[in-house]
Amino acid sequence: FPSHDITTGDTGTVTPAMMSATAQVLAFKNRLINGNFVIDQRNAGATTSIADDVYCFDRWYILSEINTVQVAGQTNTANGIPTNIRITQNQGNAQRCGIAQIIESINCRDLRGQSVALRFDMRCSASQVIRYAILEWTGTADSVTSDIVASWTNGSFTTGQFFNGTSLTLVGTGFTTPSANTWTTATALTGTVSSSANNLIVFIWSEGTLAQTATLDIAKVQLEPGSTATAFEYLPIDVQLARCQRYFYSMGGSSAFEHFALMSLTSVNTQCRAVTFVPVPLRVVPSIGKSGDFDAVAGSNSITTSGATIANVSQLSGLTNLGFDYTLPTGLTFGLSAGAMYILRANNSTATRLTFSAEL
DSSP states (O other), X not given: OEEEOTTTOOEEEOOHHHHHHHHHHHHSOOOSSSTTOOOOTTTTTOOEEEOTTEEOSTTOEEEESSSOEEEEEEEEEETTEEEEEEEEEOSSSOBOEEEEXXXXXXXXXXXTTSEEEEEEEEEESSOOOEEEEEEEEOSSTXXXXXXXXXXXTOXXXXXXXXXXXXXXXXXXXXXXXXXXXXXXXXXXXXXEOOTTOSEEEEEEEESSOBOXXXXXXXXXXXXXXXXXXXXXXXXXXXXXXXHHHTTEEEEEOSSTTOEEEEEEEOSSTTEEEEEEEOSSOOSSSOEEEEXXXXXXXXXXXXXXXXXXXXXXEEESSSTTEEEEEEEOOTTOOOOSOTTOEEEEEEOXXXXXXXXXXXXX
16 A cells, blocks of 8 residues: 655555564564563662672663662652662772673564664763673574673773673674763664574673762763664553563562462472473573572461571473472471472561572
């Protein structure tokens, strides 16, 4: 059917192929997940100290030169910026720091041989250079060495110098110097992805050291196909959350006595096999963690399982149905015969969380 370009006056015919290509761009423009920092399952936006090479907001991890930095979420700091991350350099010794995200191979291998564009908004408490880079990982897909910095003090921003040289190729690097305490849109960075790329990595950092109490705010980070950066792609919150939960899922943490899993006592009276569900398929069988203590409850039989360990996660039926072993420490027993069913719940003094991580 006919079309009309109101900007040029050109007319033509819209073909199914054109519609398909346009729909793909509109539906999956930003290859980064949680680029507006609206999802923070780990810390719910609270100010938290984060060490080097450790995840903070969903899909994003901190890289720092010397020590931990503080990370927090902010809301409505400016029109058009409903949410952003704030990094506070809280150490006595000045240091460089930033954030990075690794893009899963299945979500970026189609960009081989294509141009890509990176842009974001930033605000720094001091007027100093903020640098950013797009790198590609040419090693085994999804087995990325996440700590990509070889030497924070090296001013040659290439692989084998500032960046590690093993299995990394630089697509491009850029910089912008914002005025102090002023939201600024970074000058767009473009580059071409090679035919060897298995993963892409985006990294944003302070080129010079940040003094104690200095802050770096980042928002609306977008990496997209093409040589032109376009408006940030906002997704519905439920879509954003589901995309994040593919890599990390946090269960509980709201109140005492929350229920987490159904457990069957094995022949060993100190161990149960538990079954629980997560809302979306995880990327791989995850590692599991817990933030506090649990009770194991079977009718009137209830024991506080302080010090219990959780391990041996397995896929039971799809990556949304997971099993794990729940083992009591020496001196504790469940007290019922093999096969007895227990409910794993948070105890009455803490809001405990179970976490499942399938991060890159």
